[in-house]
Amino acid sequence: MLMRILIKLLCICIPLFSFIPHLDARLFDNSYAVVIGLDEYSRLGLCELKNAESDACAVLKYFKAQEYIVYSLIGSELVQKSIIENTIRKIAAVITERDRFVFFFAGHGKSKTIEGLDSDIAYLVLSGGYDMNDPKSLISTGDIRNYSSLLAKAHHQLFIFDSCYAGIMGHLDLTRSDKTQVRYNYNSDDYLEQSLSSRKACQYISAGGPDQEVLDSGYSGLSWFTYFLLKGLEQGIVKDRPNGLITFRELSSYVQGVAANPKHTPSAGSLIGHQGGEYLFYSTLKGNPVLPKLPNIKEKTLRDLGFLTRTSKHDFVYSNIYNMRKPIDLLFLAWVKKDFDLYMNQLHPEIIMTGRYKSGRTYSRDYDAIKKHRWKQFTNLLERAEVLKYEVMYQGSDGKNAIFGVRYSMNFFWKNKKVSKEKNISECYKVTHSPYSNQWVIIKNDDYQYKMCVY
Secondary structure, eight states: OHHHHHOOOOOOOOOTTTTOTTOSSOSOSEEEEEEEEOOOOGGGTOOOOSSHHHHHHHHHHHHHHTTOEEEEEESTTTOBHHHHHHHHHHHHTTOOTTEEEEEEEESOEEEEOOTTSSSOEEEEEOBSSSSTTSGGGEEEHHHHHHHHHHTTTSSEEEEEEESTTOOOOOBOOTTOOTTSOSSOOOSOHHHHHHHHHHSOEEEEEESOOTTOOOOOOEETTEEHHHHHHHHTTSTTTSOOOTTOEEEHHHHHHHHHHHHOOSSOOOEEEEOTTOOSOOOEEEOGGGSSSOOOOOOOOOHHHHHHTTTTTTOSOHHHHHHHHHHHHHHHHHHHHHHHHTOHHHHHTTEEEEEEEEEEOTTSOEEEEOHHHHHHHHHIIIIIIEEEEEEEEEEEEEEEEOSSEEEEEEEEEEEEEETTSOEEEEEEEEEEEEEEEETTTTEEEEEEEEEEESSOOOO
């Protein structure tokens, strides 16, 4: 209780990268962080959380050491919608295209399906309302998009959610290309910094995805998600560059690979406004002060607790997870670009696609049947398509193959002026690495499932 009373809004304006002497100029003038954590929910009829506020405090320490301008909203007195929105507006009034912004929330979450909408709505649950359905107690996916829009001047934005059901706000990254592999072939770390920081970024990572409740218990006084998030920011855990640089893709790959468990799998992706940049972190070793390392967990302990059960090769998974999911991303991008060849290039010659029609009747198609069916759609029927929502969830891997669940909403505009709307569709994809093309391709696709697949 004393901690909740004493914690106040922190505004520490110190040049962000002054501790990285090799840079000729700072990548960003200012970095802003809003850090939110709430344990107490008894007033709303929800169970009290064990680690949400300690998660927020630990994340706050990281951003303060990295010399962010930090706004700390921890405890029931501060975790109220009006205070959060006033804080966002305050930052929006001063943020520029030379700045960046990160939002962290640890607390309860909920989701709701509303008839007529293109996707489910996820909510972050706050204090301040009469019950958990009171709008004063809820921040919706729409609210998050509004906050992002208010902060649109920021060159980089990142939203981190350690809560249930938060992973239902993703957007298809239209900057993905079939011409480039997801790897960093840069001559120097300086060039990597400058390249990724020069393009706008709007990204998110969440502890779980659609239909998933996340674990509040964890290790070292933290939830499992926040533990792995902060562990990955230690020097040498994800990367060991001399300048301490860790990209969002590298950190999120690590978290997805090691924090996945039978109950929930972390989700990461892009939001509306993303233009191919990446949020950049620096290891705790480069902070001021240097934060102590979190205790290590033995692999056997993790397995006994149910972690690492989705793969026996988690190092391989988090090194390759974005390349594994690449054919799925490009498959959806092909619909947007109306590119039949791009679509077919993502499929293994021995692919099997199964699914069910609205009538309930099932179907199964091989490569040739898929090619014939899609050719008709791409050339004779399709005028254009738009992806309204797009979430990809890593489900498991044996090192040779990997399974991903996908939740999406799309509109298909046909040449006869009709529009087909697919809302909250769940699919399952199995990908494999092709030695002939040296890329990952889709070998199985289960279309139109009742719920996201489970490994």
